[in-house]
Amino acid sequence: MSGDGTSSVAIQRGGGAPARPRAPTGIAYFQYVLNKKLRSPTPYLMALGIGGWILIYWLFSEVWNLPRFEKMPGPVAVISDWFSRKPFQGTSIFTETYYVHIWVSVRRIMIAFAIATAIGVPLGLIMGWSRRFKDYAFPILETLRPIPILAWVPLAILMFKGLETPVIFLATLASLFVTVLNTMLGVESIDEAYFRAAGCLGSKPRQVFWHVVIPGSLPFIFTGLQISMGVAWFSLVAAEMVSGDYGLGYLILSSYVNSVTVPMVIGMLTLGFVGWITSALVRMAGNQMMQWRTRALALEGR
Amino acid sequence: MHQTPPASALGRIPRVNVEIRGLNMAYGEAWHRQQVITDLDLDVPAGQMTVVIGPSGCGKSTLVNIIAGFEKPDSGIVRVDGQPVTGPGHDRMVVFQETALMPWLTVRQNVSFGPQLRGEMDRATLRAEADRLIDKVGLREFKDKYPLQLSGGMQRRAELARAMINQPKLMIMDEPFRGLDAMSRELMQEFFLKLFEENRRTNLFVTSEIDEAIFLADRLVVLSTRPATVRSVIEIDLPRPRTYAMLASEKAFDYKREALDILHQEAMKSFKMGSGQSDFLEAYAKRAQ
Numbered sequence A: 001m002s003g004d005g006t007s008s009v010a011i012q013r014g015g016g017a018p019a020r021p022r023a024p025t026g027i028a029y030f031q032y033v034l035n036k037k038l039r040s041p042t043p044y045l046m047a048l049g050i051g052g053w054i055l056i057y058w059l060f061s062e063v064w065n066l067p068r069f070e071k072m073p074g075p076v077a078v079i080s081d082w083f084s085r086k087p088f089q090g091t092s093i094f095t096e097t098y099y100v101h102i103w104v105s106v107r108r109i110m111i112a113f114a115i116a117t118a119i120g121v122p123l124g125l126i127m128g129w130s131r132r133f134k135d136y137a138f139p140i141l142e143t144l145r146p147i148p149i150l151a152w153v154p155l156a157i158l159m160f161k162g163l164e165t166p167v168i169f170l171a172t173l174a175s176l177f178v179t180v181l182n183t184m185l186g187v188e189s190i191d192e193a194y195f196r197a198a199g200c201l202g203s204k205p206r207q208v209f210w211h212v213v214i215p216g217s218l219p220f221i222f223t224g225l226q227i228s229m230g231v232a233w234f235s236l237v238a239a240e241m242v243s244g245d246y247g248l249g250y251l252i253l254s255s256y257v258n259s260v261t262v263p264m265v266i267g268m269l270t271l272g273f274v275g276w277i278t279s280a281l282v283r284m285a286g287n288q289m290m291q292w293r294t295r296a297l298a299l300e301g302r
Numbered sequence B: 001m002h003q004t005p006p007a008s009a010l011g012r013i014p015r016v017n018v019e020i021r022g023l024n025m026a027y028g029e030a031w032h033r034q035q036v037i038t039d040l041d042l043d044v045p046a047g048q049m050t051v052v053i054g055p056s057g058c059g060k061s062t063l064v065n066i067i068a069g070f071e072k073p074d075s076g077i078v079r080v081d082g083q084p085v086t087g088p089g090h091d092r093m094v095v096f097q098e099t100a101l102m103p104w105l106t107v108r109q110n111v112s113f114g115p116q117l118r119g120e121m122d123r124a125t126l127r128a129e130a131d132r133l134i135d136k137v138g139l140r141e142f143k144d145k146y147p148l149q150l151s152g153g154m155q156r157r158a159e160l161a162r163a164m165i166n167q168p169k170l171m172i173m174d175e176p177f178r179g180l181d182a183m184s185r186e187l188m189q190e191f192f193l194k195l196f197e198e199n200r201r202t203n204l205f206v207t208s209e210i211d212e213a214i215f216l217a218d219r220l221v222v223l224s225t226r227p228a229t230v231r232s233v234i235e236i237d238l239p240r241p242r243t244y245a246m247l248a249s250e251k252a253f254d255y256k257r258e259a260l261d262i263l264h265q266e267a268m269k270s271f272k273m274g275s276g277q278s279d280f281l282e283a284y285a286k287r288a289q
């Protein structure tokens, strides 16, 4: 196998397989994916599911007026206000404050998520990698982690000035814990065989860190980041309800206080959509960074 | 008894002897210590295929881990080319029982992994060498694929290429074809044998399959049940290049008989000790007839 030129031991050779068509690129690729999606039952089932839920919601709240639903604005009321140029209750896609609320929340989430990831991932990697460091850091982490984020609110307000920083601090804290823990578990989940193989091939500890520890823990890191994104939204909205001047959490609570229930529901649904988009973005980033996994899953048809 | 390997191969592949003397290894705390290897002496002569066969769970992988330098024995020494083994090193390549290709690297990146990290070859040489070995193991069309996209047999071949590129003095194979279906397993055995017969790199091959063992071996080392020690060494004097047909010869049959007798005795022993390997016992009893 070495020094013997090019003699090759071929076990399998594709014989006269038909020529494969070229993979489409750019817009053609997009069209291909869209076409394929439209030919699968998924989009139709999704539409049916959404329609079904709205129908039930409409029947309960606007047609039958069931007890407990009588104060709830129905889908017709919500949708007609949401997309109206002159909303009865003051919030629609044509009012500027609606976007201010969304933007303020999204900005806070981006800052909190970025800080939590920038601190949490390295911290988790080191904790998983170095037994010693874990021994130092783990007790503190495990004591602080179970404290519900709302219990931090007074302290956050005392520690930070203004309205903005405490809110961001709370969201950061919540997602930091999740990210650290998942990253650490990710390192610990790496099969010993990869470390052995790397050692056998002559890598030094630092190379093992870069070439085994980091890529090996990525699946867990990204699972953690998705959860951390959800947790960040959760604590952000809670914090915005307690202390805030803008943001979707503030919109929901202030609508309630002012007895305008339609903007309240609009705020909730908007949170749902925006939260969905943010976690989809995290998932896409993960798929992009873990081609090896994405392609294997695609092979299994997932 | 062996044909002389091509001179060019002799030129580049280092010939080393491996000596293992007085190896002892136990696991567990003092109060339930379990001896896994006892007083094991073993030679792996240069340029030969030494096959170690032993019952499942007898301590074969532990032996491999010690030779590879992943674990330190309680006592005893492993010498490669006269040098005591103190830790893992790229002079000894292990192909593991379970696939250990990095799933996040493509086949080509996996094959280049060792030399690249050690910074031994320049980029162009490394690339050419990696491509040559990938071709050799028949994965040309798969070099940019990730391990999870390959079949089990292809993964094993990629792993062979990843080991070979390091020009190891010793190849250690720990049941590398276990878990492959019968067809791929046979193909892999033939393929691996052909590679070995081309270059005659010192090789330690661990298996629990008697036919595989006789097909490949120059020397067949039969281990006892746990704690492992060498029960017998059988010189397999079959011509090379080997073919499967040789397994049907009288001589091969005698070797098989001899090895199975010992394995059978070992199984009986462990059965009597009550370690509950009755299924194993039955299987070997049937085959030994």
Ligand SMILES: Nc1ncnc2c1ncn2[C@@H]1O[C@H](COP(=O)(O)OP(=O)(O)OP(=O)(O)O)[C@@H](O)[C@H]1O
Residues within 6 Å of the ligand: B027, B028, B036, B054, B055, B056, B057, B058, B059, B060, B061, B062, B063, B097, B175, B208, B226
């Ligand atoms: N790290 C460890 N800690 C404790 N016990 C161990 C460890 N590694 C192996 N053992 C024990 O040592 C014994 C031998 O294990 P080993 O893996 O070496 O056997 P094997 O012959 O390779 O088995 P197999 O056929 O399953 O590959 C087993 O009983 C196992 O439980």
Ligand SMILES: [Mg+2]
Residues within 6 Å of the ligand: B060, B061, B062, B097, B174, B175
């Ligand atoms: Mg084993």
